[in-house]
Amino acid sequence: MSSDTERLVTGVTARTSERGAATRVALLTAAREIFVTSGFAEAGVTEVVSRAGASVGSLYHHFSGKADLYLTLFEDFQTRQTQRTKQAVQEARAEGETDPMRLFIAGARAYLEGCLAERELAALFLRGDGPPGFEVIMRDRLRQWAKRNAALFEGDEGDEGALVVVLTGALAAAVSEVALSEDEDASRTLAEGVLDIIGQIRRP
Numbered sequence: 001m002s003s004d005t006e007r008l009v010t011g012v013t014a015r016t017s018e019r020g021a022a023t024r025v026a027l028l029t030a031a032r033e034i035f036v037t038s039g040f041a042e043a044g045v046t047e048v049v050s051r052a053g054a055s056v057g058s059l060y061h062h063f064s065g066k067a068d069l070y071l072t073l074f075e076d077f078q079t080r081q082t083q084r085t086k087q088a089v090q091e092a093r094a095e096g097e098t099d100p101m102r103l104f105i106a107g108a109r110a111y112l113e114g115c116l117a118e119r120e121l122a123a124l125f126l127r128g129d130g131p132p133g134f135e136v137i138m139r140d141r142l143r144q145w146a147k148r149n150a151a152l153f154e155g156d157e158g159d160e161g162a163l164v165v166v167l168t169g170a171l172a173a174a175v176s177e178v179a180l181s182e183d184e185d186a187s188r189t190l191a192e193g194v195l196d197i198i199g200q201i202r203r204p
Contacts, residue, residue, distance in 0.1 A: 024062045026052040026053060027048060027058070027063065027069065028069065029052070030049075030052035031066075031069040032124075033051065036123075039129045040070055043066065044066075045065065045066055048066070067131035071131070074134075074137070077122070077125070078141065084110040085107040085108075085148075088106045088107050088109065088110035089152070101199065101201070105195055107152075108171050111171070112171075112191040112194075115179050116184065123179040127180070142168065146164055146165060146168040166201075170198060174191060174194040178190060
């Protein structure tokens, strides 16, 4: 193959890849809008495709179906939330913070702020209107969250296992209230109140 032909093939492949990526983003954006307004159960694949300006074939090229769209949105949201909390904890450590509880609160605040920033999407995953088996995924994610929280307290003396369960449970309840509340100001006040209360807890 000549160098000119190679450049031509590479250029076509790159443009095809860019179009594919743009289509994937358009499908996810459309799915997000429709899931938020109509709910997962009521949303239809044809509606998603129409809003995205794509074809049914392109949807099934990128995703296995409606549930896959929903789960991809969930995983993308969780990735952003994980990045937010990690960055907050890293910044707190960089400023010299070593207290596990304060590090936990830094991460918790970042997580709650992420829920406030993406309230409609956070609420979507908490309303109970997801694909079959999603509740199992949510429970597993909560256990993973507890493990990450527990890592902040490693090396401390005392019964930290029970404390982490309590803290994670309290934060999960706060996340639900913050995301599902229709009043954003009240949600923010509630989030700060929960963090203040958690901050007053004394480790055993």
